Amino acid sequence: MPDSPLRVLIVDDEPLxxxxxxxxxxxxxxxxxxxxxxxxxxAVKAVSxxxxxxxxLDVQMPKLxxxxxxxxxxxxxxxxxxxxxxxxxLRAFEVHAxxxxxxxxxxxxxxxxxxxxxxRLQSRDAQPIDALVSEVRSGQAPLERVLIRDGPQVHVLPVxxxxxxEAQDDYVAFKSEGKQYLKDQTLGAxxxxxxxxxxxxxxxxxxLNIERIAxxxxxxxxxxxxxxxxxxxxPVSRAGYARLxxxx
Amino acid sequence: xxxxxxxxxxxxxxxxxxALIGTLLAALLGGSGGLSWLQSLxxxxxxxxxxxxxxxxxxxxxxxxxxxxxxxxxxxxxGVTAAVLSSGAWLALARGWMALVGRRAGFDTAxxxxxxxxxxxxxxxxxxxxSLAVSYLLGSFEQSRETERRGxxxxxxxxxxxxxxxxxxxxxxxxxxxxxxxxxLTTSDPPAARRxxxxxxxxxxxxxxxxxxxRITVGRELALAxxxxxxxxxxxxxxxxVEVASDNADGCLVPPLLLQPIVENAVTHGVAHMLAGxxxxxxxxxxxxxxTIVVENPCDAERPRRTGTGLxxxxxxARLRALHGDDARLSAEERDGVWRVQVSLPMDDSGxxxxxxxxxxxxxxxxxxxxxxxxxxxx
Numbered sequence: 001m002p003d004s005p006l007r008v009l010i011v012d013d014e015p016l017x018x019x020x021x022x023x024x025x026x027x028x029x030x031x032x033x034x035x036x037x038x039x040x041x042x043a044v045k046a047v048s049x050x051x052x053x054x055x056x057l058d059v060q061m062p063k064l065x066x067x068x069x070x071x072x073x074x075x076x077x078x079x080x081x082x083x084x085x086x087x088x089x090l091r092a093f094e095v096h097a098x099x100x101x102x103x104x105x106x107x108x109x110x111x112x113x114x115x116x117x118x119x120r121l122q123s124r125d126a127q128p129i130d131a132l133v134s135e136v137r138s139g140q141a142p143l144e145r146v147l148i149r150d151g152p153q154v155h156v157l158p159v160x161x162x163x164x165x166e167a168q169d170d171y172v173a174f175k176s177e178g179k180q181y182l183k184d185q186t187l188g189a190x191x192x193x194x195x196x197x198x199x200x201x202x203x204x205x206x207x208l209n210i211e212r213i214a215x216x217x218x219x220x221x222x223x224x225x226x227x228x229x230x231x232x233x234x235p236v237s238r239a240g241y242a243r244l245x246x247x248x
Numbered sequence: 249x250x251x252x253x254x255x256x257x258x259x260x261x262x263x264x265x266x267a268l269i270g271t272l273l274a275a276l277l278g279g280s281g282g283l284s285w286l287q288s289l290x291x292x293x294x295x296x297x298x299x300x301x302x303x304x305x306x307x308x309x310x311x312x313x314x315x316x317x318x319x320x321x322x323x324x325x326x327g328v329t330a331a332v333l334s335s336g337a338w339l340a341l342a343r344g345w346m347a348l349v350g351r352r353a354g355f356d357t358a359x360x361x362x363x364x365x366x367x368x369x370x371x372x373x374x375x376x377x378x379s380l381a382v383s384y385l386l387g388s389f390e391q392s393r394e395t396e397r398r399g400x401x402x403x404x405x406x407x408x409x410x411x412x413x414x415x416x417x418x419x420x421x422x423x424x425x426x427x428x429x430x431x432x433l434t435t436s437d438p439p440a441a442r443r444x445x446x447x448x449x450x451x452x453x454x455x456x457x458x459x460x461x462x463r464i465t466v467g468r469e470l471a472l473a474x475x476x477x478x479x480x481x482x483x484x485x486x487x488x489x490v491e492v493a494s495d496n497a498d499g500c501l502v503p504p505l506l507l508q509p510i511v512e513n514a515v516t517h518g519v520a521h522m523l524a525g526x527x528x529x530x531x532x533x534x535x536x537x538x539x540t541i542v543v544e545n546p547c548d549a550e551r552p553r554r555t556g557t558g559l560x561x562x563x564x565x566a567r568l569r570a571l572h573g574d575d576a577r578l579s580a581e582e583r584d585g586v587w588r589v590q591v592s593l594p595m596d597d598s599g600x601x602x603x604x605x606x607x608x609x610x611x612x613x614x615x616x617x618x619x620x621x622x623x624x625x626x627x
Contacts, residue, residue, distance in 0.1 A: 013484075013487075013520070014425075014429070014483050014484065014485075015485055016428070016429045016432035016433065016482070016483060017425075017428060017429070017432065017483075019432045019436055020428065020431055020432040023432070023435055023436070038523075039523055041523075060516075060520065062520065062521045062522055062523050062548070063521065063523060063548070084421045084424035084425045084428065085421055102424070103424050103425060103427075103428035104424065104427045104428040104430075104431040105428075145550070156550055158550060
């Protein structure tokens with residue numbers, strides 16, 4: 001392990017900011033820069049394809065923020081955040097970032113962050129990140145868009161385009177305009193993240209965007225079915241109907 | 249301080265008035281004392297001019313008993329007592345003076361005095377009471393003026409404080425990011441690092457100098473925004489394009505740094521979120537009564553609008569409202585992936601003649617071109 005180089009990914013939308021990281025890394029032997037990315041999409045792709053040991057990650061980037069990249073990767077890539085904004089420090093700490101470098105940073109401070117990362121890699125005691133990101137999310141404003149990672153690809157799904165969410169084994173399927181997107185999440189977690197005024201749990205396995213409902217019909221005794229505008233029929237449990245009735 | 253002698257012209261007018269009173273007194277003395285016109289004038293004029301100074305004391309009497317805080321009985325008693333005392337003193341003075349004048353002019357002093365003493369005493373009493381009334385009148389006038397002045401002062405201070413708090417401020421993160429760029433350039437391209445330092449210094453200096461002015465010309469405001477974007481271009485490279493156009497509006501006046509929050513938003517919430525970047529367009533144009541400035545930037549339609557955008561605009565809006573009330577407007581809307589902010593404010597082109605050599609868009613050498621189209625209007 002000590003013989004193999006530390007494989008590093010640099011993610012920042014500013015070329016000059018990437019250059020600083022690259023230059024500072026040059027002073028440390030046994031470090032290899034495997035790729036540089038200018039946005040979050042590329043970062044997710046690069047992590048999938050190259051599985052780097054360490055990622056330097058800017059927070060404010062086009063399309064996906066650094067935190068969103070981390071949420072999508074959903075596994076332990078040690079991250080060192082680099083940003084000019086100090087207000088994300090607490091959140092970075094909560095998602096177990098190795099370190100948080102405030103731009104502009106010195107070479108000494110950078111070296112400190114790097115050695116911290118090496119320690120982390122050696123002990124390998126980092127916690128899985130996906131659960132933590134959800135924890136950090138709760139208590140914040142409801143999601144405006146859902147990020148779904150499909151291998152190296154990233155789908156950004158604005159919540160108003162979601163028709164409903166369905167539990168499928170270990171995944172949830174976000175259904176939107178005839179397509180479905182699978183995410184490694186529980187339906188309960190999805191429910192907690194989405195706006196409770198717009199999405200209602202109508203069934204153990206279904207979370208429905210109430211704007212999509214055309215009508216609700218009695219199907220059998222004590223059992224109802226929701227008919228969506230596109231004709232889709234979803235079962236509604238008794239408790240689900242009570243929740244729905246309260247909202248409508 | 250007594251308001252009459254406090255003003256030079258006040259004292260002259262006051263004494264002039266008393267000279268008239270002295271003439272009146274002389275006429276009365278001539279009628280009842282059997283003195284000649286000249287003799288009674290010689291007696292009355294100096295006496296009344298002296299009494300003028302006696303009566304100034306009425307002001308202090310009035311100040312010691314403010315109308316609002318003193319009972320009527322006390323005011324009347326004190327006023328009458330003061331009048332009796334002054335008039336009595338004046339009478340004693342008149343007696344001595346008449347004796348002096350009588351000896352020189354050779355008339356019967358004692359007889360003359362006896363026949364006019366009641367008149368002088370009554371006259372003095374009346375004049376003193378009149379002075380007291382005038383003093384109260386003057387006092388309340390001064391007081392109301394003072395209240396008005398203080399009210400105005402409070403208004404001015406409040407407005408200044410409001411404007412100060414609304415005054416556009418440079419986002420410190422812009423500085424941190426720029427310094428980080430300089431840090432990168434110091435090793436890779438030292439001359440570029442130096443140019444960036446100079447750009448930043450120029451921008452900050454202009455911001456400090458112009459930020460405290462009440463109004464600056466549109467030309468300067470555009471140059472300031474252009475310089476800010478020039479620095480941002482060092483960070484964003486080819487992702488950020490800038491076009492600045494002024495349609496004959498350079499000489500109009502605007503509050504300084506009015507565009508700064510709008511342009512900052514155009515970068516941080518607009519172009520910065522575009523993978524391929526985009527162009528920020530700033531266009532100023534003068535109409536018949538309104539000056540209109542439009543800032544456009546591409547925006548990511550899929551990205552939810554951040555609350556931070558609203559704060560900068562709300563600040564600009566509040567500032568315009570404080571300065572122009574309902575005459576200025578700010579509108580912001582997204583259409584077809586373009587975020588467009590439009591500011592209209594009453595036209596003030598009194599700055600048309602102002603020129604400041606050395607201030608303008610300079611060639612930075614960083615390969616940044618800012619197109620400045622100055623068109624001649626046809627009307």
